[in-house]
Amino acid sequence: MTEIPFFPPDLFEGDRAELLRLLRQIGTGPSQRFILGEQTALLERELAEQLGAADVVACSSGTTALTMVLAALEVGPGDEVVVPAFGCAPLAAGVVQVGARPVFADIDPWTMVADPAAMERRITGRTKALMPAHLFSVMADMPAFQALAERHGLRLVEDSAVAQGGVLAGRPAGLWGEAGVYSFVQVKTFGMPGEGGVVVTRDAEIGRTVRMLRNHGQDGRVRFRHHRIGWNSRFDELQAAFQRHRLPGLPARLERRARIAAYYTERFTPLAGRGVQPPPPGTEGRCYYVYTVLAERRGALAAHLRAHGIASHAYYPQILPRQEAFAPYVQAGDSWPAADRAAERALSIPVYPHLTDRQVEYIADVVCDFAVS
Numbered sequence: 001m002t003e004i005p006f007f008p009p010d011l012f013e014g015d016r017a018e019l020l021r022l023l024r025q026i027g028t029g030p031s032q033r034f035i036l037g038e039q040t041a042l043l044e045r046e047l048a049e050q051l052g053a054a055d056v057v058a059c060s061s062g063t064t065a066l067t068m069v070l071a072a073l074e075v076g077p078g079d080e081v082v083v084p085a086f087g088c089a090p091l092a093a094g095v096v097q098v099g100a101r102p103v104f105a106d107i108d109p110w111t112m113v114a115d116p117a118a119m120e121r122r123i124t125g126r127t128k129a130l131m132p133a134h135l136f137s138v139m140a141d142m143p144a145f146q147a148l149a150e151r152h153g154l155r156l157v158e159d160s161a162v163a164q165g166g167v168l169a170g171r172p173a174g175l176w177g178e179a180g181v182y183s184f185v186q187v188k189t190f191g192m193p194g195e196g197g198v199v200v201t202r203d204a205e206i207g208r209t210v211r212m213l214r215n216h217g218q219d220g221r222v223r224f225r226h227h228r229i230g231w232n233s234r235f236d237e238l239q240a241a242f243q244r245h246r247l248p249g250l251p252a253r254l255e256r257r258a259r260i261a262a263y264y265t266e267r268f269t270p271l272a273g274r275g276v277q278p279p280p281p282g283t284e285g286r287c288y289y290v291y292t293v294l295a296e297r298r299g300a301l302a303a304h305l306r307a308h309g310i311a312s313h314a315y316y317p318q319i320l321p322r323q324e325a326f327a328p329y330v331q332a333g334d335s336w337p338a339a340d341r342a343a344e345r346a347l348s349i350p351v352y353p354h355l356t357d358r359q360v361e362y363i364a365d366v367v368c369d370f371a372v373s
């Protein structure tokens, strides 16, 4: 059996010729336009049409996309934003970067995403926004978050960076909040060979503001007139052209991921009493950018997989409020028991679309062998 990496080195193999063709076309094109040109505009329009979004704005990363959404919603000094305690750094860093304070809420112990009841307990008179995230391929309970935001008069931002393609109750991930984001960094489901992402929104006004913010607060009509202090978060034409080439194949790749995940869950469900807990089955509100189990003996499972040539990955070994960077924003006495448990147990295994059926069966066999040994 050959080695099965966690991040496949041949992700863009099938598109290499097109990537090189586009590099030449854009690199030698008469307009010499490398950022925010026609290709970027077309990608934005195609995504907006596909989603039924009011606007899609391409940005230089998912992180800046998220930060600019907060800025567009006027989140700033004196405000609090409730975020999940378990997740990636941009969730809390973006809040700090607009001058507000992240408040960390505990998660659902099984799905590992933001728990509406836990978030509600963290709402104070200073709370400006709620920012649940879809993680570990499960969408957060957005109808509950929408109701919660309405009840308390709060803004709702959706960190849908890894949920592109997920649909909950007929509505795509990213369009439940006032605005959401997708990340296009290599490891995400619509990853590309470089940095990038988009803001997706059902609010045209937010779209307009983010368009300004991504290019130093200029409105796109008059150059060197700055309406707001913005960012440099512009998008590459080459990447836009490549993403447009890859977009039609995305549904099939997502479908393949979902089928692999469904197979894993079927195989692993009997292991739940043996220290390996798969995610809840189903396709509603799912988008399998990773496949993550909760393992009582995570280190031993990772070692067992490694011994059988299978790479795995622990996202995220330390929860956000226990990171040195975010310690100043934590209130004494706060605790996040479900997040801590998840950080000790979550282990992700390969789920990318070009795994062969044989590889998928082999990975499942190796996990099952571990649980019964």
Ligand SMILES: *Cc1c(COP(=O)(O)O)cnc(C)c1O
Pocket: 061, 062, 063, 064, 066, 087, 088, 090, 091, 133, 134, 135, 159, 161, 162, 183, 184, 185, 196, 197
């Ligand atoms: C990847 C990711 C981001 C940030 O996206 P980048 O493009 O890497 O900046 C934000 N939130 C979540 C949940 C992510 O997984």
